[in-house]
Amino acid sequence: MDSTLTLLDPRSIERLVAGQPTQDGAGVKLVRLLTHELQRRLDPFLMLDRFATDRAEDYIAGFPDHPHRGFETVTVMVEGRMRHRDSAGHEGRVGPGGVQWMTAGRGLVHSEMPEQQDGRMDGFQLWLNLPAREKMREPWYRDIEAEQVPEWRAEGVRARVVAGRTHGVAGAVERETTEPLIVDLELAPGARFEQPLPVAHNAFVVVVHGSVELGGRKLEPGPMAILANRGDGVVVTGGTAGARLLLVAGRPLGEPIAQYGPFVMNSNREIFEAVEDFRAGRLA
Template identity: 35%
Template sequence: MQRKIEKLICGRETIDGAGVKLTRVLGPQTIKEFDPILMLDCFDSTNFNDYKASFPMHPHRGIETISYVYEGSMTHKDSLGNTDTIQNGQVQWMSAGSGILHEEILHPSTRMLGVQLWLNLPQKDKMSDPFYKSIKEDEIKELELENGKMRILAGEYQGENGYKSKFLPFDYYDIHLNPNATQMIHTKKDYFVMLFLLQGDAFINDQLVKEKTAIKLSLGEYFELKSTDKKAQILFMSSTPLNEPCEWGGPIVMNTKEELNLAFEELRNGTFLKTNTNY
């Protein structure tokens, strides 16, 4: 059965961190429709002033943050003692679990292009130990398509494997299409699927969708992508919905208001971090 477009979300310009200009695509208003993906921000700038303020040290609990820097570079530091830089096609995967503090420093680049998404953690894993993982070039499988290529950032595609999520199953692909190309993409039929047009417009099952748009697809086993007379870069994200209650307060996402209030109380009294830290 062919998947169909159920929802289109166009991003809006906003400022976050210490003054970073970005495009916010998903947020609190899209929780139910895009479950388990909570947030998606896109960075696309050739002006260092748009992002040089970066994201100073801040807390998270109850989520995983997954950053894909297609062009540019970003350095991560956290309360576990990790310091690491990703750049040009690499991925940063951070599981906040029970609590972590981290910062993300964006460096000067000809172009800063990429996305960060927040993946919700299941209720049973909200207070798991935090960890950090970077996915570098040697861990990203690149497949040749009939008229383009696919980079498996995480999960698997038709027997080809990338990094495996510890909690939710999560397939994350970076799909590149040549101009005037058509490509069928196979999917796990009962999984939630969303697409994000990072660069270029594209046809999804013959419907033209503009760049920087998120698309929720119906259930099914495949869908068809088609580029215009220009190249297109489409991000594919797929998982299983949690269908759990969600209470979101800034950088923290829990299941109840009581849990959310407790997290902020612990931030105030210095008991937020639950694991040994080097902060």
């Protein structure tokens, strides 16, 4: 571990959120961990879905063409393969350990479909809000293969930095305004990982497998742990079988949130415009 880094007042767990089992797309079964009711509390993050199943019938229909405007989607794959296509001409496939980052901006139509007929599908999709001045920017897309995700390693620790920075390692993506930190973290039994965070940044953790100790509590797969906005950062320690987990944090925008399904803007007027633009075929 980096001996120069020692957090003196790590964050505690404010509460655990079990999430809501639901279906999306053409019937894909998932658990919505970050729901509409938590958007203010976890600003700038709008939604977090976990899809994890060995049953092909739970995911095989995928997510056919659907629109988005006003935010970014980040898909982190644990197992399985998905293909993205969109109306702005982007296409790519994400596999185990890979990431897809899409900035919807002023709007596009895209699909996310499984590229497997059987086997396990496991991953997360996170919605990251865009500041008002960027909501109508041009759409953007990037596929990040597993081997392209920057890593920081220490004894018993492997931190794959999807976004933001940790221990001097810059992530695959950085955003100036929301400053998202997304770390796919693997810990050996007893291994300790520290991450400084500004107090105002909202943060949460989800365990993929194994268990960790965080703030004096044991955290296991299933719930999302919302971290209190007190202290100088996050400290997690791998449990008896080690762990894999997702650590997410970001700087809140503090702007109005108006959402209608796949459109997230700052006012109802802008939502009406988004719906009309979609119906008239004016998205990218």
